[in-house]
Each structure stands twice: as structure tokens, then as C-alpha cells.
Amino acid sequence: MKTTAFLVFSVLAALATAICWLVWKLREQMTDNPVDDLKCDILLFFATQTEREQLERGAAELELPFEERNDAHVGTYYSLGTIGPNRVRAVKTRMGSFFHQGSASQAIVLLAASSATSIIQVGMAFGIDRNAQKHGDVLVSQWLFPYDYRIIDHLAGQQGQVDRYNIDYSETKRFLAKRSLLSLFEQERTTGRHEFAIHFGGMLSGGSRIRSQLYLRELLIAVTGGEGPGGYIGGEMEGVGLLAASKRAEPVWVIVKGISDFADDQQRDEAEAHRPDACLNAVRFVLAALRRVEELFAE
Amino acid sequence: MSDVDSYFKIDKRERDSHPLIRLLDVQRGEPKFGAAKVQIIRPRVALGFEPAQLSLQFFDKQNQIYDYRTESWDAQLNDALVDRGILAIDEPNEIERFGLGLGAALERPESRYGDGFFSAVLMLVVDQSPFAKTEPVRELRPYISTNRPHEGGHSADDCNLMIQAVLQDRWLELRRKLKYEQSHAERILAGALAYYLDERFSISDGRKLGWLKAH
Numbered sequence: 001m002k003t004t005a006f007l008v009f010s011v012l013a014a015l016a017t018a019i020c021w022l023v024w025k026l027r028e029q030m031t032d033n034p035v036d037d038l039k040c041d042i043l044l045f046f047a048t049q050t051e052r053e054q055l056e057r058g059a060a061e062l063e064l065p066f067e068e069r070n071d072a073h074v075g076t077y078y079s080l081g082t083i084g085p086n087r088v089r090a091v092k093t094r095m096g097s098f099f100h101q102g103s104a105s106q107a108i109v110l111l112a113a114s115s116a117t118s119i120i121q122v123g124m125a126f127g128i129d130r131n132a133q134k135h136g137d138v139l140v141s142q143w144l145f146p147y148d149y150r151i152i153d154h155l156a157g158q159q160g161q162v163d164r165y166n167i168d169y170s171e172t173k174r175f176l177a178k179r180s181l182l183s184l185f186e187q188e189r190t191t192g193r194h195e196f197a198i199h200f201g202g203m204l205s206g207g208s209r210i211r212s213q214l215y216l217r218e219l220l221i222a223v224t225g226g227e228g229p230g231g232y233i234g235g236e237m238e239g240v241g242l243l244a245a246s247k248r249a250e251p252v253w254v255i256v257k258g259i260s261d262f263a264d265d266q267q268r269d270e271a272e273a274h275r276p277d278a279c280l281n282a283v284r285f286v287l288a289a290l291r292r293v294e295e296l297f298a299e
Numbered sequence: 300m301s302d303v304d305s306y307f308k309i310d311k312r313e314r315d316s317h318p319l320i321r322l323l324d325v326q327r328g329e330p331k332f333g334a335a336k337v338q339i340i341r342p343r344v345a346l347g348f349e350p351a352q353l354s355l356q357f358f359d360k361q362n363q364i365y366d367y368r369t370e371s372w373d374a375q376l377n378d379a380l381v382d383r384g385i386l387a388i389d390e391p392n393e394i395e396r397f398g399l400g401l402g403a404a405l406e407r408p409e410s411r412y413g414d415g416f417f418s419a420v421l422m423l424v425v426d427q428s429p430f431a432k433t434e435p436v437r438e439l440r441p442y443i444s445t446n447r448p449h450e451g452g453h454s455a456d457d458c459n460l461m462i463q464a465v466l467q468d469r470w471l472e473l474r475r476k477l478k479y480e481q482s483h484a485e486r487i488l489a490g491a492l493a494y495y496l497d498e499r500f501s502i503s504d505g506r507k508l509g510w511l512k513a514h
Contacts, residue, residue, distance in 0.1 A: 036444070039444050041414040041415035041418060041445075041446075042414055042415070073508070073510055082415075082446060084415065084416075085413065085415035085416035085419060085446055086413070086414055086415030086416075086446075087415060087446060108346055109508075111501050111504070112346060112501045112504035112505045112507075112508055112510065113505060113508065113510045114501075115442075115443070115444075115500040115501050115502070115505065116414075116501075117414045117418060117499060117500075118414045179406070179410045180409050180410040180411075180412075180413050180414065180417075181413075181414075183410055183411070183413075184413055247348075247350060247351075248350075249350075249372070250402065250406075293413055293415075293416065
């Protein structure tokens with residue numbers, strides 16, 4: 001009888017301990033004042049599970065926290081604590097800029113909720129030149145070109161020829177990235193030691209998953225008006241959404257992404273194979289740059 | 300090289316002038332011209348603002364508006380108008396104008412020192428300035444939280460000086476170029492600083508959503 005009572009007591013005690021531990025863990029994740037905890041200087045945006053995993057890995061390499069938090073208003077976000085002088089939080093957006101929780105809506109909402117003054121979109125992108133770039137190289141956007149914003153004119157066929165259309169980008173403007181973030185990354189490119197190349201230049205941004213080199217070449221010709229890359233280094237899908245969050249003259253964003261593919265018929269296989277390294281390199285570059293600010297100001 | 304010399308023989312005043320400044324100079328020579336004033340057009344939208352516009356308005360001697368030109372906000376154009384002593388149409392417009400001007404002028408230190416560091420030093424400067432006690436800044440202050448900057452090196456002092464210089468330049472513009480009386484200039488600069496802080500830290504938007512809590 002005594003043994004049974006002891007067993008029941010032990011099980012109940014273990015159960016109570018487990019419940020207490022669970023409650024404590026939940027309380028730990030649900031901060032007392034979530035919006036205060038979300039307050040930060042820099043928001044890192046990522047869009048996919050791989051990007052999240054590599055962000056966590058990159059943070060671990062620098063012994064930075066990567067703590068999941070939940071907020072009633074904005075949902076799940078991750079705290080990377082304070083890196084140098086910057087309080088850094090990371091948020092997942094939906095892939096692309098469209099739809100609920102796409103980068104556009106997340107950027108608007110999270111800037112208001114966090115009082116952040118900068119957004120860095122990290123992750124993977126396509127490169128545009130296999131000869132000059134490699135998988136895993138990191139792209140930093142000096143400017144962004146929203147290629148979905150264009151005029152498509154009808155061209156009536158002359159002398160029995162079929163009707164065609166013309167894509168006109170004459171009213172589409174480049175959007176410059178935030179200067180202070182570019183300075184930060186230029187500093188890192190100069191002083192940091194990385195095993196991958198870093199390219200600064202223009203990024204094409206839009207809603208398409210491009211798997212055709214022919215389309216990409218035509219797009220570049222339409223955008224630049226010439227045969228060469230015209231300063232463009234790659235393209236991606238989320239950056240264009242960040243334009244919704246700030247005035248053109250006072251941008252709050254920059255895009256830093258690793259090359260996972262080259263937007264051609266090998267895109268699927270290459271993206272699958274190179275996605276983790278591409279994301280990790282972008283994350284390493286961003287976090288190293290943020291960490292270096294601390295050293296600079298401590299000198 | 301003589302060709303190049305003659306090619307660049309352009310009136311420097313004309314070269315430096317924005318088309319609106321040239322228009323202002325022309326209007327000032329008109330017999331009916333009484334005054335020119337600036338209006339800032341920047342309606343609030345659900346979150347944030349529409350892009351800012353600057354309207355230069357011309358008034359006759361009976362203070363009736365007879366012409367105007369509206370352009371996208373341009374900090375250099377605004378500086379040129381301030382240099383020529385052109386006031387805004389009223390105090391709220393002057394506050395908005397100087398708020399936008401502060402944002403443009405503070406871009407340099409922000410670009411040099413980066414987000415977190417600049418924000419931290421900015422708030423140190425604000426807290427130690429006479430503006431900390433003014434109503435518009437005091438009202439916003441509880442909603443702004445920043446880190447403390449690293450104070451072991453010279454960077455915090457350098458950043459501090461750059462920010463103070465920007466504030467001082469705006470003060471001198473108000474007092475010397477626009478000839479505002481001290482109390483009026485104080486109200487405008489305090490309002491402009493609050494306008495800048497509100498936008499920088501997304502305070503109005505956060506409050507609109509009911510998400511910001513005072514510290």
C-alpha cells in the first residue's frame with residue numbers, strides 16, 4: 001500500500017514539476033511586455049525555413065542568441081540581442097512581397113511595432129553572370145529595380161505582320177538602399193575576411209521565380225537598354241516589398257543575399273543544392289558587419 | 300583648353316539656382332510682389348505620410364496669393380529658400396519644414412555612425428538639450444528607447460558634436476536668416492525635433508496601432 005502511495009506521489013510530483021517547467025518556458029517565450037522586447041534598431045527579414053536555419057546557425061557561430069519570441073500583434077520573431085550598438089530582431093516573411101505577411105505588409109507593420117530604423121533582408125538570390133560570380137557569393141543591393149512596374153504597349157502589326165507588344169521601363173525608377181547600411185557593408189567588405197566574393201550593385205526585384213536565362217537576358221536589356229549587365233548583380237523576390245515601408249528619398253532597407261542559382265533551366269537543382277550555403281554566407285556577412293561596428297566604436 | 304574655358308563661363312549664381320529660386324528672383328522684381336512664403340504639403344495616410352511637397356507661394360502687397368509653384372520636397376531647395384529669408388505660411392508649416400530639414404541634415408551623422416549608435420547618441424543629445432523639457436519632445440520621450448552608446452572612445456563625442464552642430468545650424472537659420480524671435484524659434488525647433496523623432500521611431504504609427512507603451 002505504502003509503495004503504491006509513494007509511486008502515485010512520485011508520479012504526481014513529476015507531473016507537477018513538468019507542468020511548472022512548461023509554464024516557466026512559456027512565460028520565458030511570451031515576454032511581459034512583448035512590444036517593448038520587440039523594440040530594436042535593426043530588423044532582419046528572412047523568407048524561408050532554410051534562411052531561418054542559417055540565420056540561427058550564423059548567430060550561433062558568433063555566439064549570439066537566437067531566441068524565439070511570440071507577440072500577440074506581430075506573431076513570432078527572434079531576438080539576436082544587442083550586436084555592437086544595435087538591438088537586432090529577426091522576422092520571417094512570406095516568400096515574395098505579395099499577400100498577407102509578405103515582405104510589404106511585414107515591413108510596414110514591424111517598423112511601426114518595433115520602432116526599428118533599418119531593415120536588412122537576408123537570404124538567397126539569383127546571380128546574373130556565371131563567369132563573374134559563383135554560388136555562395138554575397139550580393140549587396142546598392143539599388144533595387146522593381147521590374148514588375150512597367151508599361152506594356154500594344155504594337156499593331158504592319159503590312160500583314162502579327163500584333164506585338166513593347167515593354168517600357170521609362171517610368172520605372174531605381175530605388176537606392178539606405179546609405180548608412182551600405183557604408184557598414186562596404187566597411188565589412190574592405191576589412192572582413194570572408195571565403196566568398198561580395199558584389200555591390202543593382203538588384204532586380206519582383207514577383208517572378210525566374211528559371212529562364214532567355215527571359216532574364218530580355219529583362220536586363222529592357223531594364224538597362226543595353227546588352228551588358230548595366231551594374232546589375234542579381235535578383236530576388238522580397239526586396240520590392242520593402243519599398244512600401246519608406247519614402248524613396250529616405251530608404252530604411254538594404255538587401256544582402258547569397259547566390260543560390262543563376263535564374264536558368266538549372267535553377268531548381270542548383271537552388272536546392274546551394275541554398276544553405278548561400279543563406280549562411282549572407283548571414284555571416286551581415287552579422288560580421290554588425291559585430292564589427294562594436295570594434296570600430298570601441299577603438 | 301580655351302574652348303573649355305569659354306564653355307564653363309556661366310553665371311555662377313544662375314548655375315547654383317534651382318528653377319524655383321530663379322522664379323523667386325524674377326517675382327521679387329515684379330511691382331505687385333509683396334512676399335513669398337513656403338507651404339509644406341504632406342498629408343498623413345493610414346500609416347506614415349504621403350511624399351512631401353514644397354509649395355512656394357507668391358503674395359501681392361495686399362497679402363493675396365497670386366501665383367504658386369509646387370515641387371517634391373528638396374532639402375537643397377529648402378536651404379536656398381531659408382538663405383533668402385523665405386518664411387513658411389504659418390508656425391505648423393515652419394515646424395514641418397524644419398522637421399524635414401532636420402531629417403535631411405542628420406542623414407550625415409546617421410550614415411557615418413549607423414542606426415543604433417546614432418539613435419543612442421541622438422537621444423543623449425536630446426535629453427541634455429533645453430528641448431527635452433519642451434512639451435512636444437517630453438510627450439514623445441517615454442515612447443523612445445535606445446541603447447547607451449559605448450563611451451570608451453571618441454566616437455560618441457564626435458557623433459554628439461555632429462548632431463549638436465545640426466541643431467545649432469537650424470537654430471541660427473531660424474534666428475538669423477528667418478529673424479524669428481527667441482520664443483518663437485524655440486517653439487519651432489522643439490516642434491521640428493519632435494516631428495523628426497516621431498517619424499524616425501514610428502511613434503504615431505505605433506500608437507495608432509495601439510502597440511506602443513510608454514516606458
